[in-house]
Each structure stands twice: as structure tokens, then as C-alpha cells.
Amino acid sequence: MNPIQIVAAARPDIGPMRADEQRHVRELLFDVAMRAQTGHKPMEVRSPNTRRSNALRLGALAVLGAVAIGGLAFSATRDTGTSLNEATPDTSPERAPAVATEPERVAVIEPPRPTTAPTTTTPPIPGSAASPLLLPPERTRLDELRVTPMRLGGSTLMLRAADLTTIELREADGLKSAAPEPPTTDEAGKTIPTARLRKFDGFMLSEPNEAGAYTANISCGSLTIAEGPGFPPFRLELNRLLQSMSVADGAINVVLPDGWQLISEGPSVNEFTFGLPVLIGGINTVVTLAQYPNGSIAEAAYGDRQYVPETFRGQPAWIHWSASDPGAFDLVGMLGTTAFRVSSRDITLVELEFVVSQLLSGDVDEWITRFGALPVETDPDIRTCSAQPSFNVS
Structure with a gap:
């Protein structure tokens, strides 16, 4: 046209x-x-x-x-790079038709659906790793206040037997054992029998005392095995443990029998104790808190007591209910890096959690600022044995 x-x-x-x-x-x-x-x-x-x-x-x-046709032609030449009079043949090779491929699938992990279930997370409690010591509130009358220095070269071990009873072992460096004393006689000239000793691998044990503690006779230092009163001497489960132990060159090796469990082990540390009078439900009582910075549950629980598992502030703990004083108990556990023992009576664990939550977080320096310098151990170090290794449990 x-x-x-x-x-x-x-x-x-x-x-x-x-x-x-x-x-x-x-x-x-x-x-x-x-x-x-x-x-x-x-x-x-x-x-x-x-x-x-x-x-x-x-x-x-x-x-x-x-003019319009000329403008269209000029625009076409700019797009193709050629003039209207010069036609450039298409020399490019034939292109194969594109093959439709299925796109790659990406696995998408859907986020969990929201839930209305209550959480078991508990708020942080004073006495964490950054503040390893709890202190009573300011200007509060205390029922008790003391610091007990650690035992030189000592450590404590807490075990649970197959019958679910707890047994504790404590060792400390000390003097070399003296030679056995010769038998003595009474006024009539009759020989007074000495305590019968049972021999084991590298140590000997006598009958337990009234608190249910056995004192071992070893070459150097001291070793005590405690399980509390009310048990027959050398009962079956305890005898299994004694048969699995050996003492040689100061090393105390313990091979746990079948069904036994290691609860805690640690060296001796200073003990910080205060008694806090509280009024709970119209009843006056005293909450005594003993703390062991960088200590262990075994150190806090040592004594003539049997413990059973408990939960305190959402954390594992151990509790001993007194048989002679109903309502009284001892609770041991960990607050951060600090072991603790709470002793009280006529108070529930929920009420005890509230009392502990009202305490102030601090450290040893703040204790000294408020209550004075720590006591200095005045007894001389008379140990004659080299440092005794801690327990070797396997």
C-alpha cells in the first residue's frame, strides 16, 4: 500500500x-x-x-x-541495527524448541503449631554461676551465723545402692596410722576383747557406731563410710560395695557393683551457714541454709541421713525426712555452682521455694562486707602424708 x-x-x-x-x-x-x-x-x-x-x-x-511512516521505519532501524534498504539475512542456527521441565521442589519445614500447654521453665534463682552465694535480706535478725573452714585435703563421695539406699564416703589427708595397741586386761587379769576388725583390700573396718558410720583403718589419712542408723552391721548391699573397693598408696578405688549409681563427688570447701526466722501460715519457724560455693551435693549431704529424690525449683534435689522429729527435713541440691542444704520444719516445699526466692544474690566478698572477715584456721597443718588423691570411681 x-x-x-x-x-x-x-x-x-x-x-x-x-x-x-x-x-x-x-x-x-x-x-x-x-x-x-x-x-x-x-x-x-x-x-x-x-x-x-x-x-x-x-x-x-x-x-x-x-512523516509517521518514516518515524516507524527509523525506529525499526534503531532496534535491528540495519536500514530499510539493507536487509541482513538470519544466519543463526536453528534453535531447538525449549523442553518444558518440572521445576525443582524445595522441602519446606512448617513451624510447630502454637500450643497453650503450660511451660515448665522456672525463673532464674539467686545464687547462679555469676552470684554463687545467697544472703539474707538487709537488717534481718538471724538465728545463726557461722563459717566452717574446709577439711584439709578432703573429699566426699555419695552413692545410691541397688536397694535405693544412699551411702557416703569421706576421706581426708592426715597422720600415718599408728601400730595396733596390744590387748588390755581388767583388774581380774582377764583380757578385754578389742573391736573385731574385718579385713578388705588395703583397709580394715570395725563395727559401726550408733550413727551408722564405719571408720576404716588405712595406712595414711582417714576414711569414713556412713549410711545412717537402723541398718544391720555389714549388711549385704554394703558388703558388696566394700568388696569392690581397694586402697593402695593413698588412692581409693571404687568399682560400682551392678545396680549402683554415683550421685555426686567433690572436694571439701568452706561452709557458709545462716538461720533465717520466718513466719509461715501463722507459725514461726527457722530456715537454716548451709552453702558450699563450688562444692558438691555429696559435701552438703554428708552425715547420718538417708536421702530420696525430690524436685526443688524445677531442679533435681534430694531430701531426708526425720524419723524422730515429724515435719523436719534436710534438702540438698545445687544453685548454680553452689551446693546447698536447707534444714527446717513445719514448712512445705512450695513455701520454702518462696522463702529462698526472697534471698539476695551475692558472693563471698559481699558476705565479708556484711558479716566480717572469714575465720582463719588456727590449727597447724600436722599432716604427715602426701596429698591423697580423691576417689577414683568406675
Whole structure:
């Protein structure tokens, strides 16, 4: 199609003349006739709908069409990099049709659905690793206040037997054992029998005392085995433990029998104790708290007591209920890196948790600031044995 055809195709249809324009033309023609009769020079009349004006319109449209076509051609040459007269053949190799492949699937792990179940997380309690000592509130009357120095070269071991009883062993460096004393006689000349000793691998034991503690006769230092009163001497479970122990060159080796469990082990440390009077449910009682910074549950629990598992502030603990004093108990556990023992009576564990939560977190320096310098051990170090290793449990 040539430009003329393009312009002709783009030319709008011209409809009939409007009535007002027809009236205008008639008035002009009438004016021309009147002027011709009077001899005046005829007036030049220009009508927008004459053939001449239509030709001019067509010419203008043709020019505009040519300019538009030229603009399109110029734009096409800029896009292809060639002119309208120069055609560049497509020499690129035939491209294979793209094969539709299935997109890779990404495994998405959905987050867990929200739950309304109550949480078991407990708030942090004073006495954490950063503050290993609890202190009573300021300006509070105390029932007891003392610091007990650690035993030189000592350590403690806490075990649970297969019958669920607890047994503790404590050792300390000391003097070499003296030679056995010869038997003595009474006034009548009769020989007084000495305590019967039972021999084991590297140590000997006599009958237990009233508190249920056995004192071992070893070459150097001391060794005590305690399980509390009320048990027959050398009962079956205890005898199994003694048969699995050996003492040689100061080393105390313990091979746990089947069904036995190691609860705790640790060296001797200083003991910080205070008694706090409290009023619970209209009843006055005293909560005594003994603390062992960097200590162990075995150190806190040592004595003539049997312990059973308990939970305190959401953490594992051990408790001893007194048989002779109903309502009294001893509770041992850990607060951060500090072992503790709480002794009280006529108070529930929930109430005890509240009392402990009211204590202040601190450290040994703050204890000294409030209550004075720690006591200095005045007893001379008279140990004659080399440092005795702690227990070797396997």
C-alpha cells in the first residue's frame, strides 16, 4: 500500500453540511449578487467545504502520514541495527524448541503449631554461676551465723545402692596410722576383747557406731563410710560395695557393683551457714541454709541421713525426712555452682521455694562486707602424708 492509499484510508468521511453553514453560504452568495448589481468589486469568499479546501486537507494528511511512516521505519532501524534498504539475512542456527521441565521442589519445614500447654521453665534463682552465694535480706535478725573452714585435703563421695539406699564416703589427708595397741586386761587379769576388725583390700573396718558410720583403718589419712542408723552391721548391699573397693598408696578405688549409681563427688570447701526466722501460715519457724560455693551435693549431704529424690525449683534435689522429729527435713541440691542444704520444719516445699526466692544474690566478698572477715584456721597443718588423691570411681 502506497502513502496515498494509506492517507486515503485514514481520511475521515465528510458528511453533509450543517444547516448554519448552509445559511452562511447563502448569505454570502446574496451579498455577492447585491455587490455585482451595484458595481462594487466582488468580495473573495473562502469556504471550508470547497474542493480546494478538501484537497489541502488531503495533502496535509498525506504529509503527516509520510512523516509517521518514516518515524516507524527509523525506529525499526534503531532496534535491528540495519536500514530499510539493507536487509541482513538470519544466519543463526536453528534453535531447538525449549523442553518444558518440572521445576525443582524445595522441602519446606512448617513451624510447630502454637500450643497453650503450660511451660515448665522456672525463673532464674539467686545464687547462679555469676552470684554463687545467697544472703539474707538487709537488717534481718538471724538465728545463726557461722563459717566452717574446709577439711584439709578432703573429699566426699555419695552413692545410691541397688536397694535405693544412699551411702557416703569421706576421706581426708592426715597422720600415718599408728601400730595396733596390744590387748588390755581388767583388774581380774582377764583380757578385754578389742573391736573385731574385718579385713578388705588395703583397709580394715570395725563395727559401726550408733550413727551408722564405719571408720576404716588405712595406712595414711582417714576414711569414713556412713549410711545412717537402723541398718544391720555389714549388711549385704554394703558388703558388696566394700568388696569392690581397694586402697593402695593413698588412692581409693571404687568399682560400682551392678545396680549402683554415683550421685555426686567433690572436694571439701568452706561452709557458709545462716538461720533465717520466718513466719509461715501463722507459725514461726527457722530456715537454716548451709552453702558450699563450688562444692558438691555429696559435701552438703554428708552425715547420718538417708536421702530420696525430690524436685526443688524445677531442679533435681534430694531430701531426708526425720524419723524422730515429724515435719523436719534436710534438702540438698545445687544453685548454680553452689551446693546447698536447707534444714527446717513445719514448712512445705512450695513455701520454702518462696522463702529462698526472697534471698539476695551475692558472693563471698559481699558476705565479708556484711558479716566480717572469714575465720582463719588456727590449727597447724600436722599432716604427715602426701596429698591423697580423691576417689577414683568406675
